[in-house]
Amino acid sequence: MDIIVPAHGSGGKLMNDLITNLIQSILGSDSIQLDDAASLNLPTQAIAFTTDSYTITPIEFSGGTIGSLAINGTVNDLAVMGATPLYISCALILEEGLEIETLKRILVSMKEAALKANVAIVTGDTKVVPKGKGDSIYINTAGIGVFTTPPQRRQINPGDSIIINGTIGDHGTTIMALRNNLTFSKGLSSDCAALNHLIHDVIRNYPEAIKFMRDATRGGVASVLNEITKNASFGATLIEENLPIKDEVRGVAEILGIDPLYIANEGKVVMIVDSRYTDGIIHVLKQHPEGKDAAVIGQITDQFHGKAYIETKIGGKRILPVLIEEQLPRIC
Amino acid sequence: MDIKKEAAVLSQFRIDTPVAIMEVCGTHTTEFFRTGVKDIFPENLRLIDGPGCPVCVTSNDYLDTAIAMGWQHNCVITTFGDMMKVPSSYSSLAKEKSKGLSVEVVYSPMDAVDMAEKNPEKKFIFLSIGFETTAPAEAVCVREAKKKNLKNFFILPGNKLTVPAVKVLLDSGEVNIDGFILPGHVSAIIGRKAWDFIATDYGKPSVIAGFEDYDLIRATLMLLHLLKDTTPKVLNEYARVVRDDGNPKALEIVYSVFTKGNATWRGIGIIPESGLDLKPEYADFDAYKQFPVEVPLPKEHPGCRCGELLRGVIIPTDCPLFGKACTPEHAVGPCMVSSEGPCSAYYKYGRK
């Protein structure tokens, strides 16, 4: 069994072999350049530029790997600004002992994600850390996108609709179930996916409709709403009955005593849109596989300024507080 | 079932003179907020939060001791996630973990037994906290460890019993409580009859409740009806789970491993016969006996009023620290840090 050893990061032959025979051969030798920097052509002057680091245990899970997560996460960060993602960088920090086969699977899932999102991985770096100094693999990706339309940021007003492109909490639940020995009779997968095509389609059809977008990753949907309403002269109210949540996600959340609204997603965007376009946008979203369960989940309100609320099934209201503690399984 | 109709009945219930009811259980505290049932309460109905959060009533010296044992005897501390952020006198398990103490969160106490079995070179201490509901599971684990002849699994007994605490509240006369919403899952173990004394000795009505939105609505309605009645009773809204005599098998297992002893409750003090100590035949599994430690005297924050809160004397917003010096990010007292602590519930859900 081949594993990562310190020499894979030493700058010598082993490292060159790793880069040419494995990384470049999977991610694409035409795009990944051995030069110190990639030279790129950009069609416009207004660009979006982002970076994010990825750490996750386990590194492979139903619906993705840390590799596809890194590509999709960076693509989505660009897409929710309204930019078209073009180029991605990829820095790998490998822990000594990582199996080469595992690394291969992760690289393949990166390449597949990049192809699907139509982005090119153009530059990269590889470092090796001693056994025990890392969690198998860390990935940092930076991304560049271009604005063909103005950034999708407009004045949010009471009456605007809150939309999500599908079911809530799938990714975080998949991971937590793995860590807590919970299994599924029919299976549950991470929603890890690139959203740039779906978002682009909405902008193309309704160029003036979107007031704000954010991918609901760590901290979940509730955290996005808290961010939007912070210090604002409006509030946000979700309707509990309208939330698209899979039974499996509800089940895990109940068993572990956590709230799906705070669970991470990796393929969900929360959109605040002008309510005149709500139905049309839902229609557009539903044309995409990543949007088939799209739903209107709430509204921007003139009540509860600066806060996010949820209207429960029985018609009561409660606040959606800012997430404070990491969600741990609890007995009470 | 039409939950909206039942909700409407509650919200339109006419109460002529103000009524105060206590929900003993911390999960009820949180669920009343989370489901929105508290939001649709009729006028003149007030909810007083009781002492039913095992994390909140755990005294500082328990956690101080656990942390000291972990460091001084090189033990892995295994615990329910609930305990991680609870402030001890000088730290918390989460902070000590960041400093390098081995702390593992488990979903079930049996996971801690499994860890000990798989890692014979390490010593594992399970923080055995919880009320009557949790004690049977913990007792099974101690029996299992004995059966498997494990030499590296220990528990730090910190279990508490709710019945003596409710008696203390009633005896103190500090609070005017007209009736009680009683904990469903504690009652699943101890049975409905265990609460009869509230009616016979104290003349107050009470209702055992489940945890769904409809359970809370129904139990509140039942209690409101009982309050109009002249004979006090203990009614069982959660009869689909709670029997008159509880779960005798679970009780038998608990008292085969544990024996009742005095316990220190935060804010209330020592309550006789309200804790569970390991029986002498299980002394090999008792971390108190196996890992003697010296711990400095516990330190409580001088302004913290968790004590009065847990006795139902004040509500969270009466505490001068609430929302100012004491927030979930920087919790001074356990009622703020525990996910079902009344302060945490008020902070998270109660502010409009």
Next chain:
Amino acid sequence: MCLAIPMTVKKIEGSKAIVESMGVEKAVDIALTPDVKVNDKVIVHAGFIIEILDPEAAREIEATWDEYTTLLNQEQK
């Protein structure tokens, strides 16, 4: 004070049962409810079944509450 949830028993294997709720499965301990059977609805707390649901009681309760709410809703109208 105690988070416990209703689940359905799918399988019993020695001292463990596989219980299911909303498509989620979990192995739990049955030491506290040795009489548990496949298809029983149970209450699970901290990895243990702590009690078995009584379907008859549940049905009776539902019937009573339906009657009560219908009656009261009529009164209120």
